[in-house]
Amino acid sequence: MAKTKELSKDTRNKIVDLHQAGKTESAIATLLLRTLAETQQFVHSSIHSLLFSLYTNGCTSGHQSVKLLKFADDTTLIGLISDGNESAYRGEIDRLVSWCSTNNLELNSLKTVEMTVDFRKDPAPRPPVILCDSPVSSAESFCFLGTTITKELKWAQNISSLAKKAQQRMYFLRQLKKFLLPVKMLVNFYTAIIESVLTSSITVWFAAATARDKAKLQRVIHSAEKVIGCSLPSLQELYFSRSRRRAAKIAADPSHPGNELFRSLPSGKRLRSIKNRTSRHKNSFFPTAVSLLNSAPLTPR
Structure with missing residues:
Protein backbone atom coordinates (compact mmCIF):
# COMPACT_ATOMS: atom_id res chain seq x y z
CA MET A 1 0.00 0.00 0.00
CA ALA A 2 2.85 2.36 0.85
CA LYS A 3 4.46 1.61 -2.51
CA THR A 4 1.20 2.33 -4.34
CA LYS A 5 0.79 5.67 -2.59
CA GLU A 6 4.40 6.57 -3.40
CA LEU A 7 3.94 5.72 -7.08
CA SER A 8 0.68 7.64 -7.23
CA LYS A 9 2.26 10.74 -5.69
CA ASP A 10 5.23 10.55 -8.06
CA THR A 11 2.94 10.12 -11.07
CA ARG A 12 0.77 13.03 -9.94
CA ASN A 13 3.78 15.34 -9.61
CA LYS A 14 4.96 14.42 -13.11
CA ILE A 15 1.52 15.18 -14.55
CA VAL A 16 1.47 18.63 -12.93
CA ASP A 17 5.04 19.48 -14.00
CA LEU A 18 4.55 18.39 -17.61
CA HIS A 19 1.14 20.04 -17.89
CA GLN A 20 2.51 23.34 -16.64
CA ALA A 21 5.30 23.09 -19.17
CA GLY A 22 2.79 22.60 -21.98
CA LYS A 23 3.96 19.07 -22.75
CA THR A 24 0.63 17.28 -22.70
CA GLU A 25 1.63 14.65 -25.26
CA SER A 26 4.80 13.85 -23.34
CA ALA A 27 2.79 13.55 -20.15
CA ILE A 28 0.44 11.05 -21.78
CA ALA A 29 3.39 9.05 -23.11
CA THR A 30 5.01 9.05 -19.67
CA LEU A 31 1.80 7.83 -18.08
CA LEU A 32 1.40 5.07 -20.66
CA LEU A 33 4.95 3.84 -20.12
CA ARG A 34 4.57 3.89 -16.36
CA THR A 35 1.22 2.11 -16.57
CA LEU A 36 2.71 -0.54 -18.85
CA ALA A 37 5.59 -1.15 -16.45
CA GLU A 38 3.29 -1.44 -13.44
CA THR A 39 0.97 -3.76 -15.40
CA GLN A 40 3.89 -6.05 -16.23
CA GLN A 41 4.84 -6.19 -12.55
CA PHE A 42 1.24 -7.06 -11.66
CA VAL A 43 1.11 -9.83 -14.29
CA HIS A 44 4.37 -11.35 -13.05
CA SER A 45 3.10 -11.24 -9.47
CA SER A 46 -0.19 -12.87 -10.51
CA ILE A 47 1.64 -15.67 -12.33
CA HIS A 48 3.78 -16.34 -9.27
CA SER A 49 0.66 -16.46 -7.08
CA LEU A 50 -1.05 -18.84 -9.50
CA LEU A 51 1.92 -21.20 -9.62
CA PHE A 52 2.17 -21.19 -5.83
CA SER A 53 -1.55 -21.95 -5.52
CA LEU A 54 -1.17 -24.89 -7.89
CA TYR A 55 1.84 -26.15 -5.95
CA THR A 56 -0.02 -26.06 -2.62
CA ASN A 57 -3.29 -27.43 -4.00
CA GLY A 58 -2.68 -30.75 -2.26
CA CYS A 59 -2.57 -29.14 1.18
CA THR A 60 -6.09 -29.57 2.55
CA SER A 61 -7.81 -30.05 5.89
CA GLY A 62 -8.66 -33.59 6.93
CA HIS A 63 -11.24 -32.75 9.59
CA GLN A 64 -14.77 -31.43 9.10
CA SER A 65 -14.56 -28.91 11.96
CA VAL A 66 -11.32 -27.34 10.65
CA LYS A 67 -11.17 -25.30 7.45
CA LEU A 68 -7.97 -24.45 5.60
CA LEU A 69 -8.18 -21.29 3.47
CA LYS A 70 -5.40 -20.33 1.07
CA PHE A 71 -4.86 -17.17 -0.95
CA ALA A 72 -1.53 -16.98 -2.77
CA ASP A 73 1.08 -17.51 -0.05
CA ASP A 74 -1.26 -16.64 2.85
CA THR A 75 -2.84 -19.54 4.73
CA THR A 76 -5.59 -19.33 7.35
CA LEU A 77 -6.65 -22.24 9.54
CA ILE A 78 -10.10 -21.95 11.16
CA GLY A 79 -11.14 -24.46 13.81
CA LEU A 80 -14.39 -24.98 15.72
CA ILE A 81 -13.60 -25.97 19.31
CA SER A 82 -16.48 -27.67 21.14
CA ASP A 83 -16.51 -28.65 24.83
CA GLY A 84 -12.90 -27.55 25.16
CA ASN A 85 -11.67 -30.30 22.82
CA GLU A 86 -8.89 -28.85 20.65
CA SER A 87 -7.46 -32.14 19.40
CA ALA A 88 -8.78 -31.73 15.83
CA TYR A 89 -7.62 -28.11 15.62
CA ARG A 90 -4.12 -28.76 16.93
CA GLY A 91 -3.88 -31.96 14.92
CA GLU A 92 -4.49 -30.02 11.70
CA ILE A 93 -1.80 -27.52 12.69
CA ASP A 94 0.69 -30.37 13.10
CA ARG A 95 -0.48 -31.82 9.81
CA LEU A 96 0.08 -28.48 8.05
CA VAL A 97 3.59 -28.18 9.50
CA SER A 98 4.39 -31.72 8.39
CA TRP A 99 3.06 -31.12 4.87
CA CYS A 100 5.14 -27.95 4.48
CA SER A 101 8.26 -29.74 5.69
CA THR A 102 7.71 -32.62 3.26
CA ASN A 103 7.15 -30.25 0.33
CA ASN A 104 10.14 -27.99 1.07
CA LEU A 105 8.09 -25.04 2.29
CA GLU A 106 8.96 -23.01 5.36
CA LEU A 107 6.33 -21.53 7.68
CA ASN A 108 7.11 -18.06 9.03
CA SER A 109 6.27 -18.49 12.70
CA LEU A 110 7.16 -14.86 13.45
CA LYS A 111 4.34 -13.61 11.21
CA THR A 112 1.85 -16.20 12.41
CA VAL A 113 -0.82 -15.09 14.89
CA GLU A 114 -3.78 -16.78 16.55
CA MET A 115 -7.09 -15.09 17.30
CA THR A 116 -9.65 -16.77 19.56
CA VAL A 117 -13.33 -15.82 19.34
CA ASP A 118 -14.96 -16.91 22.60
CA PHE A 119 -18.11 -15.30 24.03
CA ARG A 120 -18.36 -17.39 27.19
CA LYS A 121 -18.48 -15.44 30.45
CA ASP A 122 -15.49 -17.15 32.05
CA PRO A 123 -13.44 -18.85 29.34
CA ALA A 124 -10.62 -21.06 30.53
CA PRO A 125 -7.11 -19.98 29.52
CA ARG A 126 -5.83 -21.81 26.45
CA PRO A 127 -2.31 -23.19 26.12
CA PRO A 128 -0.35 -21.46 23.35
CA VAL A 129 -0.01 -23.09 19.95
CA ILE A 130 3.54 -24.20 19.21
CA LEU A 131 4.66 -23.71 15.63
CA CYS A 132 8.18 -24.73 14.62
CA ASP A 133 9.27 -24.81 18.29
CA SER A 134 7.99 -21.25 18.80
CA PRO A 135 4.77 -20.18 20.60
CA VAL A 136 2.30 -18.38 18.35
CA SER A 137 1.36 -14.92 19.62
CA SER A 138 -2.27 -14.11 20.38
CA ALA A 139 -3.90 -11.24 18.45
CA GLU A 140 -6.87 -8.98 19.21
CA SER A 141 -7.64 -8.52 15.52
CA PHE A 142 -6.76 -10.12 12.21
CA CYS A 143 -6.81 -8.77 8.65
CA PHE A 144 -8.28 -11.42 6.36
CA LEU A 145 -8.19 -10.53 2.65
CA GLY A 146 -8.46 -6.82 3.40
CA THR A 147 -11.19 -7.14 6.05
CA THR A 148 -10.21 -6.52 9.67
CA ILE A 149 -11.88 -8.99 12.03
CA THR A 150 -11.66 -8.50 15.80
CA LYS A 151 -12.10 -11.14 18.49
CA GLU A 152 -15.30 -9.37 19.64
CA LEU A 153 -16.62 -9.38 16.05
CA LYS A 154 -16.93 -5.60 16.12
CA TRP A 155 -16.45 -3.66 12.89
CA ALA A 156 -15.35 -0.18 13.95
CA GLN A 157 -11.69 -0.88 13.15
CA ASN A 158 -12.51 -2.31 9.73
CA ILE A 159 -14.84 0.57 8.82
CA SER A 160 -12.28 3.18 9.89
CA SER A 161 -9.77 1.52 7.58
CA LEU A 162 -12.23 1.53 4.68
CA ALA A 163 -13.11 5.19 5.26
CA LYS A 164 -9.43 6.14 5.26
CA LYS A 165 -8.78 4.30 1.99
CA ALA A 166 -11.83 5.86 0.34
CA GLN A 167 -10.85 9.38 1.46
CA GLN A 168 -7.42 8.93 -0.09
CA ARG A 169 -9.02 8.04 -3.43
CA MET A 170 -11.30 11.08 -3.30
CA TYR A 171 -8.28 13.21 -4.24
CA PHE A 172 -8.12 11.64 -7.69
CA LEU A 173 -11.85 12.17 -8.23
CA ARG A 174 -11.40 15.88 -7.51
CA GLN A 175 -8.46 16.04 -9.91
CA LEU A 176 -10.53 14.45 -12.68
CA LYS A 177 -13.27 16.99 -11.98
CA LYS A 178 -10.73 19.78 -12.50
CA PHE A 179 -9.91 18.29 -15.91
CA LEU A 180 -13.61 18.74 -16.84
CA LEU A 181 -14.33 15.06 -17.44
CA PRO A 182 -17.97 14.17 -18.26
CA VAL A 183 -20.23 13.18 -15.40
CA LYS A 184 -20.56 9.64 -16.74
CA MET A 185 -16.80 9.10 -16.61
CA LEU A 186 -16.63 10.54 -13.09
CA VAL A 187 -19.38 8.16 -11.97
CA ASN A 188 -17.55 5.23 -13.57
CA PHE A 189 -14.35 6.21 -11.79
CA TYR A 190 -16.18 6.56 -8.49
CA THR A 191 -17.85 3.17 -8.88
CA ALA A 192 -14.63 1.36 -9.73
CA ILE A 193 -12.18 3.09 -7.38
CA ILE A 194 -14.14 4.48 -4.41
CA GLU A 195 -17.41 2.58 -4.16
CA SER A 196 -15.56 -0.73 -4.46
CA VAL A 197 -13.63 0.19 -1.31
CA LEU A 198 -16.72 1.32 0.61
CA THR A 199 -18.53 -1.93 -0.18
CA SER A 200 -15.64 -4.30 0.50
CA SER A 201 -17.20 -7.26 2.39
CA ILE A 202 -20.27 -5.09 3.04
CA THR A 203 -22.55 -8.13 3.25
CA VAL A 204 -20.52 -9.31 6.24
CA TRP A 205 -20.34 -6.21 8.43
CA PHE A 206 -23.12 -3.76 7.47
CA ALA A 207 -25.98 -5.22 9.53
CA ALA A 208 -23.81 -5.44 12.65
CA ALA A 209 -22.16 -2.02 12.26
CA THR A 210 -23.18 0.93 14.41
CA ALA A 211 -24.95 3.98 12.98
CA ARG A 212 -21.89 6.07 13.79
CA ASP A 213 -19.59 3.81 11.79
CA LYS A 214 -21.98 3.72 8.83
CA ALA A 215 -22.12 7.52 8.87
CA LYS A 216 -18.34 7.65 8.33
CA LEU A 217 -18.70 5.87 5.01
CA GLN A 218 -21.87 7.72 4.04
CA ARG A 219 -20.00 11.03 4.39
CA VAL A 220 -17.59 9.87 1.70
CA ILE A 221 -20.53 9.20 -0.61
CA HIS A 222 -21.96 12.67 0.08
CA SER A 223 -18.57 14.23 -0.72
CA ALA A 224 -18.43 12.32 -4.00
CA GLU A 225 -21.95 13.51 -4.89
CA LYS A 226 -20.87 17.13 -4.43
CA VAL A 227 -17.78 16.62 -6.58
CA ILE A 228 -19.55 14.77 -9.40
CA GLY A 229 -22.77 16.80 -9.26
CA CYS A 230 -25.27 13.95 -9.24
CA SER A 231 -26.89 11.58 -6.76
CA LEU A 232 -25.22 8.26 -5.96
CA PRO A 233 -26.54 5.06 -4.33
CA SER A 234 -26.49 5.29 -0.54
CA LEU A 235 -24.56 2.81 1.56
CA GLN A 236 -27.77 1.09 2.63
CA GLU A 237 -28.96 0.75 -0.97
CA LEU A 238 -25.63 -0.79 -1.92
CA TYR A 239 -25.90 -3.22 0.97
Missing part, protein backbone atom coordinates in the same frame (compact mmCIF):
# COMPACT_ATOMS: atom_id res chain seq x y z
CA PHE A 240 -29.45 -4.25 0.05
CA SER A 241 -28.62 -4.84 -3.62
CA ARG A 242 -25.43 -6.80 -2.94
CA SER A 243 -26.95 -8.89 -0.16
CA ARG A 244 -30.00 -9.83 -2.23
CA ARG A 245 -27.87 -10.65 -5.23
CA ARG A 246 -25.45 -12.75 -3.20
CA ALA A 247 -28.23 -14.54 -1.34
CA ALA A 248 -30.09 -15.31 -4.57
CA LYS A 249 -26.97 -16.87 -6.06
CA ILE A 250 -26.40 -19.03 -2.97
CA ALA A 251 -30.04 -20.11 -2.94
CA ALA A 252 -29.77 -21.15 -6.59
CA ASP A 253 -26.50 -23.08 -6.11
CA PRO A 254 -27.04 -26.52 -4.50
CA SER A 255 -23.27 -27.03 -4.19
CA HIS A 256 -22.84 -24.00 -1.91
CA PRO A 257 -22.38 -24.91 1.80
CA GLY A 258 -24.96 -22.29 2.81
CA ASN A 259 -27.60 -23.38 0.31
CA GLU A 260 -29.50 -25.44 2.88
CA LEU A 261 -30.19 -22.29 4.90
CA PHE A 262 -32.44 -20.97 2.11
CA ARG A 263 -35.41 -23.31 2.44
CA SER A 264 -38.86 -22.37 1.15
CA LEU A 265 -42.00 -22.64 3.24
CA PRO A 266 -44.71 -25.07 2.06
CA SER A 267 -46.44 -22.19 0.28
CA GLY A 268 -43.32 -21.62 -1.81
CA LYS A 269 -43.72 -17.84 -1.55
CA ARG A 270 -41.31 -17.16 1.30
CA LEU A 271 -38.15 -18.62 2.80
CA ARG A 272 -38.05 -20.21 6.21
CA SER A 273 -36.66 -17.73 8.76
CA ILE A 274 -33.47 -18.64 10.60
CA LYS A 275 -33.83 -18.85 14.38
CA ASN A 276 -31.56 -16.52 16.36
CA ARG A 277 -30.57 -16.63 20.00
CA THR A 278 -28.37 -13.53 19.97
CA SER A 279 -28.45 -10.18 18.20
CA ARG A 280 -24.95 -10.95 16.96
CA HIS A 281 -26.27 -13.94 15.02
CA LYS A 282 -29.36 -12.03 13.91
CA ASN A 283 -27.18 -9.33 12.34
CA SER A 284 -24.96 -11.79 10.49
CA PHE A 285 -25.28 -12.43 6.75
CA PHE A 286 -27.57 -15.44 6.45
CA PRO A 287 -30.44 -14.32 8.74
CA THR A 288 -30.48 -10.83 7.21
CA ALA A 289 -30.21 -12.25 3.68
CA VAL A 290 -33.25 -14.47 4.25
CA SER A 291 -35.20 -11.45 5.52
CA LEU A 292 -34.20 -9.40 2.48
CA LEU A 293 -35.23 -12.13 0.05
CA ASN A 294 -38.57 -12.48 1.83
CA SER A 295 -39.20 -8.74 1.61
CA ALA A 296 -38.18 -8.35 -2.04
CA PRO A 297 -37.07 -11.48 -3.93
CA LEU A 298 -34.38 -10.80 -6.48
CA THR A 299 -32.96 -13.03 -9.19
CA PRO A 300 -29.16 -12.93 -9.62
CA ARG A 301 -27.79 -10.73 -12.36
